[in-house]
Amino acid sequence: MNIIPPSIKNSAYPLTRLPLNSIEGIQKGIPLFHGVNIRDIAFVTKRFETLNLFRGCRVNCSHCLKDAKEPVKGRETVLFEDLINFLDGFKTLSERVGFNVFQGNKYVNIIDDANPSDIPIKGKYRSHSVVEAIKQIYDKINLPVIFVTSGWSKASKYSGQAAEDLVKQIEKNPASVESVEISINPFSGIMEKSRAALNDGKSDKALFFRNIYTDRMANTLAVFLKLFETGKARVIYRHAPDFQGNELVGENETKKLYGEIYTKLRQKTGSALDFVPELKPENLTRFDKSHLIEPSGRGRRFFPQDKNLKEQSELIDEALDWEMMSPDERQKTLLDCAVKCVDIDGSVYTTIPATKVEHISAPVELTIGTGIKLNYENKTPARKVFSDINID
Numbered sequence: 001m002n003i004i005p006p007s008i009k010n011s012a013y014p015l016t017r018l019p020l021n022s023i024e025g026i027q028k029g030i031p032l033f034h035g036v037n038i039r040d041i042a043f044v045t046k047r048f049e050t051l052n053l054f055r056g057c058r059v060n061c062s063h064c065l066k067d068a069k070e071p072v073k074g075r076e077t078v079l080f081e082d083l084i085n086f087l088d089g090f091k092t093l094s095e096r097v098g099f100n101v102f103q104g105n106k107y108v109n110i111i112d113d114a115n116p117s118d119i120p121i122k123g124k125y126r127s128h129s130v131v132e133a134i135k136q137i138y139d140k141i142n143l144p145v146i147f148v149t150s151g152w153s154k155a156s157k158y159s160g161q162a163a164e165d166l167v168k169q170i171e172k173n174p175a176s177v178e179s180v181e182i183s184i185n186p187f188s189g190i191m192e193k194s195r196a197a198l199n200d201g202k203s204d205k206a207l208f209f210r211n212i213y214t215d216r217m218a219n220t221l222a223v224f225l226k227l228f229e230t231g232k233a234r235v236i237y238r239h240a241p242d243f244q245g246n247e248l249v250g251e252n253e254t255k256k257l258y259g260e261i262y263t264k265l266r267q268k269t270g271s272a273l274d275f276v277p278e279l280k281p282e283n284l285t286r287f288d289k290s291h292l293i294e295p296s297g298r299g300r301r302f303f304p305q306d307k308n309l310k311e312q313s314e315l316i317d318e319a320l321d322w323e324m325m326s327p328d329e330r331q332k333t334l335l336d337c338a339v340k341c342v343d344i345d346g347s348v349y350t351t352i353p354a355t356k357v358e359h360i361s362a363p364v365e366l367t368i369g370t371g372i373k374l375n376y377e378n379k380t381p382a383r384k385v386f387s388d389i390n391i392d
Contacts, residue, residue: 107146130166147179315364
């Protein structure tokens with residue numbers, strides 16, 4: 001290769017700034033890129049956001065914006081060897097061009113519609129922990145991971161140990177994890193069971209399920225408490241807007257639910273909790289628009305019909321605008337505006353904000369496929385990632 005000027009080497013998304021036709025073939029011999037051209041490889045590196053290690057979720061939150069379904073048996077995780085193939089492939093390419101091709105990206109998500117606390121990653125010869133994966137990701141492509149969880153059952157020895165190992169990993173190498181984010185909300189499948197029992201007049205059963213949930217989340221916060229003290233953890237706190245029918249999942253009820261979690265957390269951690277003021281109920285549950293869910297995925301059930309119909313009309317307008325674009329316009333829009341995601345079978349898809357859809361706390365995201373497929377060993381197609389409207 002000709003000498004690459006520092007202005008490119010030191011820029012964000014440097015691979016996309018090179019004359020790609022002149023370096024076509026530089027990826028030759030790297031197994032991950034067999035059958036993939038350099039332009040598509042460069043496309044993946046710009047605004048790269050999600051490297052799926054898991055697919056499918058058993059938490060069954062009733063508001064899930066991704067409409068996450070139960071995992072498909074045998075397709076719950078990436079094959080660990082495919083993860084290593086991905087990381088080694090991009091590491092080798094970076095060595096060939098003389099810079100990190102993921103430069104400019106700040107972090108990487110490891111899930112789209114899953115809970116990474118539930119199960120280990122399958123391998124050809126043994127299972128691997130999520131912490132093993134996080135170490136490999138940071139060591140080989142120099143991107144820290146965002147770890148988002150809805151907690152785990154206290155009965156799961158794997159989940160508890162994996163969480164403790166994650167804390168140790170962050171203490172040993174803080175740069176390897178951008179943040180640990182714990183989702184607390186009244187929409188969990190366990191809380192749905194509690195509300196159903198309450199509606200049936202079975203108050204004891206309702207309290208039984210509620211206690212399971214509050215125990216689960218208090219235990220999760222307790223395991224990660226040290227990370228809150230160092231600024232490496234935060235709570236994702238969600239509830240439904242103040243519409244009729246949302247009383248049991250609205251602001252007041254969620255405040256009450258978190259108060260119960262905090263009381264149990266205090267019992268578990270004692271005075272250590274004094275050093276984490278952001279977890280105090282009066283601080284965490286103070287109203288903020290970011291706490292509100294969006295009318296997306298299963299979350300639509302918590303919004304009135306006129307709001308949902310309006311959004312559907314806006315989504316149709318979005319799809320029509322997409323249809324009117326030329327192929328070159330679509331490609332440029334996806335390159336510059338969409339975030340890039342790799343599924344557990346090596347398929348590359350993108351998500352992009354729906355600019356015509358009004359939102360409360362965060363834009364509704366649309367999923368758009370690319371037709372790009374990296375050379376993973378496990379080629380069984382994954383279940384299609386959810387989108388509120390199909391745009392191909």
